[in-house]
Amino acid sequence: MSEPDIARIDVIAPNFKKRMSGVTSTVYRLVPLQAREIAIASAGPAIPEGVPEVSLRSLATMSRRGPSGPRVWHARRNNEMLAGIALKRLLGKRLKLMFTSAAQRDHKGFTKWLIRQMDRVVATSARSASFLEVPATVIHHGIDADLFQPATDKTALRAELNLPVDHKLVGCFGRIRPQKGNDLFIDMMLRLLPDRPDVTAVMMGGVTDQFREFHEGLKAKxxxxxxxxxxLFLPEDPHWDISRWFKALDLYIAPQRREGFGLTPMEAMACGVPVVATRAGAFEDFIPAGQAGAIVDIEDLNALTAETAALLDDDARRAQWAANARTHVLESCRIEQEAAALVAIYRDLLAEG
Incomplete structure (x- = not known):
C-alpha cells in the first residue's frame, strides 16, 4: 500500500512498539476499517502491509494545520502521549490529543500528568475508567468477525499448521510472562493430560529477554x-495473523493474573471456540458465563482445571458453547461497533477546531 499524503490525514493513530501486543493488534485492525470513514493513518517503526501509514519523519515536518484544522492524535501508550504533547507544544502542531486506557490499576504520577493533558480519554471497560482521575468514555474493544471465524476445514488447517489432526486442541496464546498466567496453564495441563491421551495443549507467544528464564522453566517442567x-511451545506467528491458530482449537484458556482488556478470548469465541478464563481484564464483560465460557477466580488452579476438564470431557456441551460463542460475538463484539464509536469522537474533536 502506498503511503498516504500526511497533508490529507485528519487522524494519526501511532504505534511505537515493534513487537506484537494486544494494543498493537487493536491499532492494526482498527485503522484500515476506520480509513473507510475518515482520513486516518498509523505511524511507527514496523507498520504491516495493508495498514495506512505515514512515516515517523513526516510527523515532525507535517504542516501545523491539518486538512480540517486540527488533527487528532490518538495515543494508547505513555510514549505516544508524550510524543503528541511534544508535537503540539514544542513544534506547534495543531493537535487534539486523545488517549485510550486499558489499564486496571492505579497510574503512576507521570502517567496521570500525561492523561491530564489529553483533550479526550477513552477507557476500554468500566473498570479501567474507575482508575482514571478524568472523565472517560467507555468503548469496549471489538473483533474482526470476518477474519476470526470458524474454520471451514479444521482437519486441513491443522495439517497445514503442523498440529495434531485427531486430538482435542487446547490453546493459550499471547506474550509469555507471569502476569499472563502461562505457568497456571502448564500446571493445569500437566494435571489433565496423563488421563486424556487424545488432548494436546498449545502455548504460543513471544518471549522477551526479561522472561526468557520463566519460559525455559516451563519447558523444563x-x-x-x-x-x-x-x-507444544510455539513462537508468535511471524505474519501477525493469529486467526488461523484460533480456528484450529477446540478450547481456549485465558489464565491471566493481570490484564488490561484481553482480546484473545474474544478472538477465540469469534472462531467458534469456547473459553475458560479468569476474572482478569474485561473478560467478565464479554464472556457469557455458562453459555460460551466459564469464569474462575484469578490464580484458582483447581477451578481452572475443573472447568477445563468438564469441557474437554463433554463433547456436546463444548459444541453448543462453540456455537453460542460465535453468535455472541456477532451480536455484541464486532470491531465495526468499536470503530464507529471512535470515529464519532474523532469527528467531535475535529469539529471543535
Whole structure:
C-alpha cells in the first residue's frame, strides 16, 4: 500500500512498539476499517502491509494545520502521549490529543500528568475508567468477525499448521510472562493430560529477554513430565495473523493474573471456540458465563482445571458453547461497533477546531 499524503490525514493513530501486543493488534485492525470513514493513518517503526501509514519523519515536518484544522492524535501508550504533547507544544502542531486506557490499576504520577493533558480519554471497560482521575468514555474493544471465524476445514488447517489432526486442541496464546498466567496453564495441563491421551495443549507467544528464564522453566517442567510431544511451545506467528491458530482449537484458556482488556478470548469465541478464563481484564464483560465460557477466580488452579476438564470431557456441551460463542460475538463484539464509536469522537474533536 502506498503511503498516504500526511497533508490529507485528519487522524494519526501511532504505534511505537515493534513487537506484537494486544494494543498493537487493536491499532492494526482498527485503522484500515476506520480509513473507510475518515482520513486516518498509523505511524511507527514496523507498520504491516495493508495498514495506512505515514512515516515517523513526516510527523515532525507535517504542516501545523491539518486538512480540517486540527488533527487528532490518538495515543494508547505513555510514549505516544508524550510524543503528541511534544508535537503540539514544542513544534506547534495543531493537535487534539486523545488517549485510550486499558489499564486496571492505579497510574503512576507521570502517567496521570500525561492523561491530564489529553483533550479526550477513552477507557476500554468500566473498570479501567474507575482508575482514571478524568472523565472517560467507555468503548469496549471489538473483533474482526470476518477474519476470526470458524474454520471451514479444521482437519486441513491443522495439517497445514503442523498440529495434531485427531486430538482435542487446547490453546493459550499471547506474550509469555507471569502476569499472563502461562505457568497456571502448564500446571493445569500437566494435571489433565496423563488421563486424556487424545488432548494436546498449545502455548504460543513471544518471549522477551526479561522472561526468557520463566519460559525455559516451563519447558523444563513439561520435559521432566515426559509431555513435550503433547504440550507444544510455539513462537508468535511471524505474519501477525493469529486467526488461523484460533480456528484450529477446540478450547481456549485465558489464565491471566493481570490484564488490561484481553482480546484473545474474544478472538477465540469469534472462531467458534469456547473459553475458560479468569476474572482478569474485561473478560467478565464479554464472556457469557455458562453459555460460551466459564469464569474462575484469578490464580484458582483447581477451578481452572475443573472447568477445563468438564469441557474437554463433554463433547456436546463444548459444541453448543462453540456455537453460542460465535453468535455472541456477532451480536455484541464486532470491531465495526468499536470503530464507529471512535470515529464519532474523532469527528467531535475535529469539529471543535
Amino acid at each position: 513439561v520435559e521432566a513430565a515426559g509431555l513435550s510431544d503433547r504440550i
